[in-house]
Each structure stands twice: as structure tokens, then as C-alpha cells.
Amino acid sequence: MSREDLITLKGVTAIGYHGVFAHEKRDGQPFITDAVLHLDVGAAAATDDLALTANYGAVAETIVSMVTGDAFDLIETLSVRMAEKILADYPVLKAVEVTVHKPKAPIQVPFGDVSITIFRSRENACAA
DSSP, X not given: OXXXXXXXXXXXXXEEOOSSSHHHHHHOEEEEEEEEEEEOOHXXXXXXXXXXXXXXXXHHHHHHHHHHSSOOSOHHHHHHHHHHHHHHHOTTOSEEEEEEEOTTOOOSSOOSOOEEEEEEETTXXXXX
């Protein structure tokens, strides 16, 4: 059984204005994103050609632009749109997994983190 190669970005951090409450949209808060890119890096490795892989620096910039861009009520919406955009922008990807953490979510009990993980592949991708 063959398995894809993985490029992993962890802890991409930006201030976003996502949330249901007015103070979240007004004040903003940190969002931390992890992304796992599923692809075959064989051609890129054989030729040492960045054009044949996913440029993880550019993916990180996409993540930051999505977090700092349009505000959504739900991190579910943010994470799905982010996964779909990354998949659309990089045809070399077979799939992408995006985890968006909201460590300062307005929860009234002690907690360590809130996150959502979205997996999208070419087979199950929705229209962006």
C-alpha cells in the first residue's frame, strides 16, 4: 500500500476577528493553524524544483491572509474555506488537513485549547 508524502506546518499564528460575539469581532484574538499537505514529493526531490511541490512559505502566507481576512462567526467556516483554498491553489496536493486552534475562545470554564480539524482531498473537495 502506497502512502502520500507529508509536508507539515505547525503553529502558524495570526490575529483574527472570528467569533459569534461582538467583542471577538471588535477586539480580535490569536488563531493558531496547523496544516498537513498530502502529496508526492518524488518529482520535486528528483529535480530539486520548487515548482513541483507545495511552497510551504506561500501556504503559510495563505493561512495568515485567511485568518486576518474576512471574519466568520464559526471557526468551522474559517477552517473549511482555508482547506479548500489551499487545495485549489496547489494542484500538486492530493489532500490537505487543516487544524485551526482558538486558544482564547470565550469559554467560562478552564480549558487548554479549542480546535477543529478539517480534511479535504481532491475526491471530497467542495466548490470554493
